[in-house]
Amino acid sequence: MNRKIQFNLNGKSISREAATHRLLLDLLRDEIGATGTKEGCGTGDCGACTVFLNGKPVNSCLVLSGELDGADVVTIEGLKIGPELHPIQKTFLQDGGAQCGYCTPGMLMMSKALLDENPNPTEDDIRYALSGNLCRCTGYAKIIQAVQDAAALLRK
Ligand code: FES
Ligand code: FES
Structure with missing residues (x-):
């Protein structure tokens, strides 16, 4: 089922029509172009796809788009502090x-x-x-x- 999903990505509001079973990892990489997050195993075993969801680290290959409404997501692209590397x-x-x-x-x-x-x-x-x-x-x-x-x- 497709529906409109709104969430904050690295401090910016994002709104996308997406299937609720679409993985956050795929949404980031394939639709938003935030390719800093990597896919290793795709099954929650390697940690390559780690992002913050509401302040906690999660494997984005295990998070469904349907869970994202109103959420705060921070990826590697959001780790810098202003222009400075973290x-x-x-x-x-x-x-x-x-x-x-x-x-x-x-x-x-x-x-x-x-x-x-x-x-x-x-x-x-x-x-x-x-x-x-x-x-x-x-x-x-x-x-x-x-x-x-x-x-x-x-x-x-
Ligand atoms: S890609 Fe390996 S844990 Fe997500
Ligand atoms: S997998 Fe190559 S640096 Fe870690």
């Missing part, structure tokens, strides 16, 4: 936290969720928070370093 983006760049980069948007969104809740995470906290985000390039050590450095930057 500290977590800066430290991923600085520390080499991205290799092919496919998992990176999901890693960044999940890392932000962690740092919003816990500004001083231990290495175990970071590993636990990112345990649902898989990196095929297996650069986990640098990813963890980047999150630790972002936490330090944000505490300054």
